[in-house]
Amino acid sequence: MTPNPVSPARYPLAIVGAGALGLNFAARLAALGPVAVIARSAARAAELRAGVEVGGVRFRPDAFGPDALPGADWVIVLVKAGDTAEAARTALAMGPCGVVSLQNGLTGDVLRAVCGDVPAGQGITTEGAFRDGLRVQPSGAGETLLPPGFEAVASMLQRAGFKARIEPDIVAARLVKLLMNLAINPLAAIFRVTNGALVAPPHRRLLDALVDEAWPVLRAEGLPLDAAAARERVVAVALATGANRASMLQDVEAGRRTEIDAITGVFLDMARRHGADAPTHRAVFTLVKRLEG
Template sequence: MTTFQPLIATAASPRPQTTPNPARYPVAIIGAGALGLSFAARIARTLRVAVVARDRAAAARLCQGVRVGDSLFQPEAWAPEEAPQADWVIVLVKTGDTAAAARSAARMQPLGVLSLQNGLVEPVLQAHCPLPRVAQGITTTGAFRDASGVTPSGDGEVLVPPGFEELASMLARAGLDARVEDDIVPARLAKLLVNLAINPLAALFRVRNGELLEAPYRLWLDALVTEAWPVLCAEGLALDEAAAHARVRAVARATATNRASMLQDVLAGRPTELDAITGVLIELAARQGAAVPTHRAVHRLLSLVEAPAG
């Protein structure tokens, strides 16, 4: 198998504005945000990887290079309408862009499509990508983007459902902690629990993940876990309450320097994934007749932060 190393721009070897049409890629990533570029840079150490950006202009900018960690990474970037074929497609877009990403993935004629997004997006993905292998896995890795580039901020794990063994092996060869999880539903719910506790609080108080373990944020963090735990258990979460609190604290500690995705969105003036995360829990709680007042308060407050000034 031919390996691919990211190119480093020099005066003697400028990059073209567009990527030449290649043979089929082993892996493609739809989503050129912080996490998508962090994954792509890792995978590109061992395999050719295509990055599908939001549009042609964004793809052209990426081809000129972006700092990921301590290195300049020049992805083979594509606009959605020009995306090449690929064996495996990883979806890492915001939840509101899931349907469009699914349609792009289907046109790439892959063996399988795997979402590593927040929330519970598998039904939307499958509705718009009618292929045999379309599923949602999870990742607890972290990364954030600022004016200087992308900063990886926490090496978590990548769990994929059965049927994605080949992709898991590719990710493992790239140095990611990737493995197949036979029962992926409880794992998805455990990730949702983490996102429910960390993401909206980080955005609301504009702090990094690790600060949520300290006063006064810790009271909010614990309250969100306590309220969400019985609701998610009714849906299949396989953690007792003590383990649920321990999981959230462990992720906050492991990603202490990370700016949660909702915080990045708030700072950039973009819509957040509030409804796809906290909104989902509120809907589940209403269906079960459960009270989640702290989540409702956080949802209301963060909605006010998102709302444009009148």
């Protein structure tokens, strides 16, 4: 076993989830100051301490398993949505001032339920990274928006060179991101196509149907786009990420659980609360669940 590095007892920042995005964030943050990386297990933490390639550079993180956690002032959660509750318990055990998720889907309620009185919230990020065997490859710089109250985290990200800021209307920003995920991810996974293929026949009708069904519900929740702008934004994102293979597609192909519950599942609950019917979303939810096996 590789011993834990000489590391501070308490870190200014910890990242729970040593996957594609977590390691991508951690590698850049560690160039500026101490950052703790929390892996799922002690064994995985030891592997990481021995070194992992991130963006072509060897990175030896201060990695810990849940059995030997350091203290941390702030925690970023970057596990897949289905692992949020466990990751939140790990985050809480580090005695933080606040816990913020940058996950896809809506996971803020799960996070807050675990964190209780400790401030917890959900931001969004369009940073991209993917796992290529044991390596992590960044797949594009984006922007990270954090809820008010997480100024310290925004400042650490900025100092590490990330485009990051506090977004006063984080609810609206999250709804825009949810709309993109609702429209693009399930169709990419079901038809096993790259994002760009969704804007052309035969997939385009389904893409538009998902947007049109989602729009009234999301609008009532605070989506800052009219119906035409919602369609346009989804098409623009699908084209801008045309060559990308959506994470839900990658999960289906790898036989992993997808984030459909935190994306379409959460939306279907929202639609029910608004008395709205969303048959195309129900259909894609069932199909993706079937693909998950």
